[in-house]
Amino acid sequence: MGEVYEKLMRCYDSVRKQIDFTPQVALVLGSGLGDYAESIRVEATLDYHDIEGFPVSTVPGHKGQFIFGYVGDVPVVCMQGRVHYYEGYPMSDVVLPARLMKLMGAQVLFLTNAAGGVQLGMHSGDLMLITGQIASFVPSPLIGANLDELGPRFPDMSEIYNRDLIQIVRKCAAELSIDLKEGTYLQFTGPAYESPQEVAMARSLGADAVGMSTACEAVAANHMGMKIVGISCISNLACGISPVPLSHKEVQEAADKVAPQFKALVTRTIEEIGKTCR
Ligand code: HPA
16 A cells, blocks of 8 residues: 555544544635634534644644534535645645545535636636636646555546536526636646746636646545535736735735625535535
8 A cells, every 4th residue: 555545544544533424515715715614513623633644734824624514404524724735745745635535425525715816807806616727837646656546547637627516606606696707727836926927828828817726636536536616716816917916915815805705605505516416
């Protein structure tokens, strides 16, 4: 058995010893959704520090715990705080939590993040449904010996973001009168924000938003056959489009401002997933 798989199984055993809960949906909370826990009927929480070998985030504003509970009557596990590649973790650690949540039983991975808007027509405070992604600027989490227990060596990537879930988000946004944007998310490594030239490149490649997370998690989850749905909160216009320099504080403040709408959309979507994906 490889080291990566062994570590994953150690984390899984550690969680199972402490928590007896089978989630249907795994939700990763990005900036701005940090307090989404308030929308969950919480059954249990598990600090990342209490999971043997689990990678713990160092980013300000990112708490580090799993929350187990219900959104409506849908059992969810929710990551309050994720780890990023730029923190220095190997990619296998960055995607370990997503893999772990699949092992817990989650069939759906709901990814959220804050991102910089790249296409003209995007505004700070927009919500963008992720319909596709470019992960080529970060190492693949699947590099190394294939974990045959999790998925195939050469996984198909033609529908990373599940078509049915995309429809559900569109419907929920319309019901909530949210002007939902859609587009392609491109992941850079960070931690520096992009230069104007990199943003121009991203735009010419077809990206609509850029960020420092999510796509690698989607690659690993797709490998395991999870159904994936993703929404970006456009917290700022990316560098070169924005008239002002970027700061983490302002990105967080902008994400916080749109949080009520974002939370409503996430809640409605999860409830709908519960109805249609049993
Ligand atoms: N670039 C990269 N990541 C981000 C941005 C950005 O402009 N905003 C929020 N996360």
